Amino acid sequence: MASAPVLARAWARPSAHFLRPLSRTLASSRPISQGAQAAVANDASTQGPSFKFEDLNPHLVAAEYAVRGLLPQRAAQIAQELQQGATNYPFDEVIFANIGNPQALAQPPITFFRQVLSLMENENMLLDMANFPHVAALYPADVIARAKDYIRAGADIGAYSASQGVPLVREQVAGYLERRDGVPADPSDIFLTAGASEGISNLLGAIIANPSVGIMIPIPQYPLYSATITLCNGKPVKYYLDEEAGWTLNADELKRQLDEARAAGTDVRALCVINPGNPTGQVLTEDVMREVVQFCRRERLVLLADEVYQANTYQDHLPFHSFKKVVASMPDCRDTVELASFHSLSKGMIGECGRRGGFMELINFDPLVREQLLKRASINLCCNVAGQVMTGMMCEPPAVGEPSYDLYHHEMESLYTSLRRRALILADAFNDMDGIECGQPQGAMYLFPRIYLSDKAIAAAQERKLAPDTFYCLQLLERTGFCVVPGSGFDQYPGTFHFRCTFLPQEEKIASLVHSIQEFQRDWVEEYGLPSMA
Ligand SMILES: Cc1ncc(COP(=O)(O)O)c(C=O)c1O
CATH class of the missing domain: 1.10.287 (Helix Hairpins)
Structure with missing residues (x-):
């Protein structure tokens, strides 16, 4: 024994x-x-x-999230090999263009935001400046004043806050929304969230009351939606964006898909719109948005407006319009259409993805439903307070005339103009290549080029048991180090193939990146040819 x-x-x-x-x-x-x-x-x-794999909640097993799937996993493996000295790749660096995570690609943070937070982290110095005289020398006066304001308002970053979020921050969010839309905003309609993701999943979880509930989602879509609907055991009701028309949304298509789903017994309760789009980058015109709102009114659907890319627009003739402003301009909808809109710290020029800050605004919701959503937030106690404070700063940045304004303005402007330049350079390069078509970048952080794959390429993919666009993207990665996400990860019109790439790689790397993609595409076309229609 x-x-x-x-x-x-x-x-x-x-x-x-x-x-x-x-x-x-x-x-x-x-x-x-x-x-x-x-x-x-x-x-x-x-x-x-x-607790084994077969004991898992099957909805978790069924949920898919390609943005962190096969391609990035292989890319991480290659990056590690390169770090360990591997010389068997025709590149010496992996460029991760698979995810909109700006600071992971060396985008610098906005100084004002970090300064305020660093003082809040070191509260003892802030509140005892007589003994820490260097604070006044190191930090601009408006940074010091702002940090004190948040602390006075009860935003203690080491303590739980109110579950709906710090009241001062919600006031700042409401102030931003009023300036943006020219219509009143009420802090009690605002829920601070851990990124937009938390608000979206909590709301979807509340709407999907049983397995027959359907949620309309765009195709291609950001996989948070399909994955969350799967997790909640609901039904995704797909509507296709119109690629030929710059990925805009079409009311006839919405109606067709809704009728089909209802005829099949699905209880369709909500419509999700991503504007500017991910992965497609489209920016909707006000006319299209009005049609969407009317559709929601007629069909009694809750409208979920994912507006996390509202600061990322690149064409002067296509500015961002919020659904809140559009709904408010429509007398027959302004008091009836239930609108939830989402914004985030992760995007724009701020790119503080790891901070997990954001907010959800609820318009025209039943107070009893709102109460339950507040209870849902309370179950998680609160979202992290540093993220809340930064969300407040995103909504109320330094004002003209304040000591930090010039630097803040310069940082935001130079990040924006660089992002726009990178978007245009990459799009032009793709548009010049045989077998790739991209259109002009309108918004968000992504290009979603269409790739034309020959039967020979599709057969080669099938031999390897890969989706054709996954095979293409893996080859692109292995030969150039450029990591993108296959269109199949976002779903796409059957028979079409795409990939999504961010235009976040550093500007000085773009020229050589373009060069290696051009070479890759030339070799690819030589090896596999193009379909006859391309
Ligand atoms: C369209 C869209 N919505 C929501 C999110 C979630 O972002 P976060 O939770 O970081 O705010 C993302 C992230 O990429 C996104 O692209």
Whole structure:
């Protein structure tokens, strides 16, 4: 029999090797009582972990999230090999253009935001400046004043806040919305959230009351939507964006898909719109948005407006319009259409993805529903307070004349103009390549080029048991180091192929990146040819 220390070690890391021989020994050496038999049976059933893959919630297993899927995993592997000195790749760096995570690609943070937060982190210096005279020398006066304002308002970054969010921050958000839309905003309609994701998933979770509930989502779509609907055991009701018309939204298509879903027994309750779009980057015109709002009124759908890219627009003739402003301009909708709009700290020029800040504004919602959404937020206590404070600064940045204004303005402007330049350079380059078509960048942080794949390329992908666009993207990665996401990760019109790439790589890297993609595409076309229609 095993000695006590051996047993202790074995239980510390239970293993089938240890348990199996033990139960067999017991079974063979002497007659056993009923109780002992039960213990043996229990032993057999407790081999290995008690919580196995097959015990998982099947909705979690079914949910897919391509942005962090196969391509980035392979890219991370290559990056690690390169770091360890591998020389078998025709590049020396992986460029991660698969995810809109600006600061991971060396985008600098906005100084004012970080200064205020650093003082809040070091509250003892801030509140005892007589003993810390360097604070006044290091930090501009408006930074010091702002940090004190937040602390006075109860935004203690080490403490839970109110579940709906710090009241001062919600006032700042409301002030921003009023300036943006020219219509009143009420802080009590605003919920501060951990990124836009938290607001979106909490609301979808509340709407999907049973498995027959359907949510209309754009295709291509940001996979947060399909994944969350799957997790909540609801039904995605897909509507296709119109690629030929710059990925805009078409009311006839909405109606067609809605009718089809309802005829099949789906109880369609909400419509999600992403504007500016991800992955497609389109910016909707006011006319199209009015049609969408009318559609929601007629069909009694809650409108979820994902507006996290509202600061990322690149064509002067296509400015961002908020759904709140559009709804408010429509007398027959302004008091009836239920609108939830989402914004985030992660995008724009701020790009503080890791801070997990954002907000949701609810318009025309039943107060009893709102109460339950507040309860939902309370179950998680609150979202992180540093993210809330930064959301306040996003909505109320330094004003003209304040000491930090010039630097803030310069940083925001130079990030914006650089992003726009990078978008145009990459789009022009794709548009010049045989077998790729991209259109002009309108908004967000992405290009979603269409790739024309020949039968030979599709057959080669099938041989490798890969989707055709996944095969293309893997080849692109292996030969250039450029990591993008296949269009199939966002869903796409059947028979069409795309990839999504961000235009976040550093500007000085863009020229050589373009060069290597051009070479890759030339080789690809030489090897696989193009379909006859391309
Ligand atoms: C359209 C869209 N909505 C929501 C999010 C979620 O962002 P976050 O939770 O960081 O605010 C993203 C992130 O990329 C996005 O692209």
